[in-house]
């Protein structure tokens with residue numbers, strides 16, 4: 001049986017717009033429902049320590065009201081672990097966080113943070129969440145994910161997307177893409193399920209979707225931005241179509 005490339009729609013920046021004025025509009029849960037109707041396989045939401053976008057109430061409502069899986073992105077802190085254990089999301093993705101950063105600038109140091117991270121991976125797994133680690137495309141980090149007992153990794157695609165923006169056919173772009181391909185293959189060899197995301201657009205999604213070992217992409221900021229011009233529903237449908245086309249042209253997906 002063929003497995004299709006899953007799309008997780010990240011709704012963080014719907015909440016960013018809501019929070020610019022306070023109040024309820026636009027509602028991330030309404031956006032999540034619309035994403036599901038447009039073909040999203042799951043919803044991703046990052047509850048940041050500073051609550052700059054998604055709020056605790058959003059996570060509560062998403063857990064109660066969503067009919068598709070929720071992937072909760074969280075820092076490895078006591079506070080976030082308590083919240084995750086209370087809501088038991090389908091998936092929990094451990095991400096690095098720095099309060100001063102504008103966005104999630106790099107991957108988690110799974111290799112350097114073994115002692116700290118082990119307890120988080122174990123507790124979340126025991127609570128029934130599928131744990132992933134948001135890491136750079138680096139073999140050392142992949143091996144660290146295995147020794148931590150995480151079944152899933154998500155490769156940070158930000159460097160590739162930045163390089164593509166500067167020069168779509170430049171050497172740095174090619175090098176970043178090769179790193180993603182190599183890391184996805186290595187993840188597969190190590191028995192890890194491989195996801196990818198961060199900064200993906202209609203242009204950059206094509207080559208990433210063609211990497212057969214990748215099972216899921218998480219995309220948010222671009223889709224919310226595109227919604228201003230063409231609507232949220234149509235931006236998700238177009239992304240979905242580009243992913244499916246690229247995957248089909250690359251020879252289909254891995255067997256499930």
Ligand SMILES: CC(=O)[C@@H](O)[C@H](O)COP(=O)(O)O
Nearest residue numbers: 012046073095102103104198
């Ligand atoms: C971890 C990650 O990549 C996302 O959560 C996403 O990029 C949106 O949140 P931020 O822009 O706040 O990092």
Ligand SMILES: NCC(=O)COP(=O)(O)O
Nearest residue numbers: 010197198199218220221
């Ligand atoms: N983990 C990446 C993610 O959820 C979405 O990132 P972005 O598309 O908002 O940059």
